[in-house]
Amino acid sequence: xxxxxxHPTELLGLVGExxxxxxxxxITYEQVNLFADATGDYRTIPTHPQRATxxxxxxxxTPAYLTLxxxxxxxxxxxxxDSAPTTLDHGLGTVHFPAPAATDAKVRCTGRILAAQRRRTxxxxxxxxxxxxxxxxxxxxxxxxxxxxxxx
Numbered sequence: 001x002x003x004x005x006x007h008p009t010e011l012l013g014l015v016g017e018x019x020x021x022x023x024x025x026x027i028t029y030e031q032v033n034l035f036a037d038a039t040g041d042y043r044t045i046p047t048h049p050q051r052a053t054x055x056x057x058x059x060x061x062t063p064a065y066l067t068l069x070x071x072x073x074x075x076x077x078x079x080x081x082d083s084a085p086t087t088l089d090h091g092l093g094t095v096h097f098p099a100p101a102a103t104d105a106k107v108r109c110t111g112r113i114l115a116a117q118r119r120r121t122x123x124x125x126x127x128x129x130x131x132x133x134x135x136x137x138x139x140x141x142x143x144x145x146x147x148x149x150x151x152x
Contacts, residue, residue, distance in 0.1 A: 002019075002020055002077065002078060002079065002080050003017075003019040003020055003078060003079050003080070004080045004081075004082070005079070005080070005081055005082070006081075006082045006083060007081065007082070007083045007085075008081055008083070008085050008122070008123040008125075008151035008152075009118075009123060011079075011113060011116045011123060011125050011151070012116045012117070012118070012123065014113045014116070015113050015114070015115060015116050016112065016113065016114075017112060017113055018110070018111070018112045019078045019079055019111045019112055019113060019127070020078050020110070020111065021078075021108055021109070021110045021111075022074050022077045022078060022108050022109045022110075023077070023108065024106040024107065024108045024134065025070060025073070025106065025107050025108065025109075026104070026105075026106050027062050027066065027067075027101060027103060027104065027105050027106075027107060028103075028104060029060065029103050029104060031066070032060070032062055032063065032066065032103050035063060035065075035066045035069070036063070039063075039065070041063055041065070060102070060103040061100040061101065061102055061103060062100065062101040062102065062103050062105065062142075064097040064100070064142075064143065067097070067101055067107065067131050067142050067143040068095060068097075068131075068143055068145060070107065070109065070131060070143075071109075071129055071131075071145060071147045072089065074109035074111065074129060074131070075111070075127060075129070075147060075149065077109075078109065078111045078127075078129075081151065085122070085151045085152055086122075086151070086152040087149055087150070087151055087152075088121075088122075088149065088150040088151075088152070089147065089148075089149060090124065090148040090149060090150045091147075091148045092145060092146060092147055092148065093114075093126060093145075093146030093147075093148065094144075094145070094146050095143070095144070095145040095146070096143070096144045096145075097142065097143055097144075098140075098141045098142065098143075098144065099133070099140050099141065099142050100142065101131075101133040101142040102133070105133045105134060106133070106134040107131050107132060107133050107134070107142065108131075108132055108134075108139065109129050109130065109131050109132070110129070110130050110132065111127050111128060111129045111130075112127070112128045113125060113126070113127060113128075114126045114127060114128045114146060119150065121150050121152065122150045122151050122152035123150065123151045123152075124148065124149070124150050125148070125149050125150075125151065126146055126147075126148050127146065127147050127148075127149070128144075128146055129143075129144070129145050129146070129147060130143070130144050131143035131144075131145075
């Protein structure tokens with residue numbers, strides 16, 4: 001589900017409202033390795049599953065910051081603005097990683113608008129985004145973040 005508005009000013013009236021849930025995104029082992037190459041994050045668990053065999057984390061996990069890096073895609077999937085404004089990523093409020101996501105997991109993002117205000121630079125919107133990994137019983141949160149965007 002996508003929240004569609006004609007102009008960013010309409011986001012001002014959606015504070016506190018849910019903006020939807022994305023489709024499931026698959027996090028592949030290849031993406032984990034590309035992320036490691038791009039960031040230099042070559043910790044043992046995500047990039048060398050054979051070394052983790054027999055440990056508590058025998059299945060490779062996705063780096064937490066890779067789940068955080070899904071936020072721009074999620075926001076673009078969750079909010080559609082007809083006037084096609086310039087969008088600037090302005091920062092992050094709180095970020096938590098309640099649990100790891102397994103490599104080859106499917107994740108989806110749910111969101112809501114936490115705050116929105118007019119600024120000299122445009123419409124500043126604080127989103128509340130939860131990245132959930134597919135799990136046996138129910139989706140499990142793996143990243144909870146507050147990305148801040150400015151729409152001009």
